[in-house]
Amino acid sequence: MSLRLQFLKSPGPQHLLDRARGTGCDQDSACFVPAPLMATAERGHFPAKDAMVDMDIKQKPHQPHWYERYVQPCVAELLGSTLFIFIGCLSVVEDAEGTGRLQPALAHGLALGLTIAILGDISGGHFNPAVSLGVWLVGGLNITMIIPYWVSQLCGGIIGAGLAKAVAAPERYVNASGGAFSGIAADEQIPSILVGEIVMTTFLVLVVCMGAINGKTKTPLAPFCIGFTVTVDILAGGGVSGACMNPARAFGPALVANYWDYHWVYWVGPMVAALLVGALVRLFLGDRTARLLLK
Numbered sequence: 001m002s003l004r005l006q007f008l009k010s011p012g013p014q015h016l017l018d019r020a021r022g023t024g025c026d027q028d029s030a031c032f033v034p035a036p037l038m039a040t041a042e043r044g045h046f047p048a049k050d051a052m053v054d055m056d057i058k059q060k061p062h063q064p065h066w067y068e069r070y071v072q073p074c075v076a077e078l079l080g081s082t083l084f085i086f087i088g089c090l091s092v093v094e095d096a097e098g099t100g101r102l103q104p105a106l107a108h109g110l111a112l113g114l115t116i117a118i119l120g121d122i123s124g125g126h127f128n129p130a131v132s133l134g135v136w137l138v139g140g141l142n143i144t145m146i147i148p149y150w151v152s153q154l155c156g157g158i159i160g161a162g163l164a165k166a167v168a169a170p171e172r173y174v175n176a177s178g179g180a181f182s183g184i185a186a187d188e189q190i191p192s193i194l195v196g197e198i199v200m201t202t203f204l205v206l207v208v209c210m211g212a213i214n215g216k217t218k219t220p221l222a223p224f225c226i227g228f229t230v231t232v233d234i235l236a237g238g239g240v241s242g243a244c245m246n247p248a249r250a251f252g253p254a255l256v257a258n259y260w261d262y263h264w265v266y267w268v269g270p271m272v273a274a275l276l277v278g279a280l281v282r283l284f285l286g287d288r289t290a291r292l293l294l295k
Contacts, residue, residue, distance in 0.1 A: 209277055
């Protein structure tokens, strides 16, 4: 089937017709244009141009609603911290005789892993002020969300500890100090307990940052890796410091049970550990987007 051609010299429509045909004709040179395309140009319609505009519109990224960006993550942190600390406190208060550290270790680790698995896609599943600090240092959290996350986590700790008090037997609750950390009896214990908290929290925050944030090493198994880390830390270091690793876990029971002896240790240790992990990832262990040196 032959195609009738028309001769076009006008430099204005010629440029647009060339784009429609995919040719490289100069504006001053003569180009042959198929008659159907010529008729389209005379009517002022350019399908290729319309297609390009539609493509530009479709390629605009979807912006999440402000609720999903700012409010929903805080709600998830509040709920997750409440559930995790409720289970943790109750496992200590209702610790069965003869189980030792096994019951609290399994309860804390499994509760944290499951909570991260179901809420992690909303907020990241921190439930720990030290973890939020470490994640921010490695670039996984916007600085505007740090304070809201901390407030949500601390409030969740209070609610979780209050729920544990409401359901636990009063005698057991008093004997266990409401699940608060009461292992420090003298000032001489502070150095070993502080070092223990720093090391164990470093392990935890490092697993979070490398398993869930760092692009080169993150894994879909991160929720359970984090939960197992908490279990291992409690089994190994529960007799040293109680293996808190979480200021919100320390703050909630301390407030509800009004037990503040050496409470500061369980803030200083985890926060120092978060700073240490941030330096390790930013300087040595992170991928190119996280590392500050030797990219």
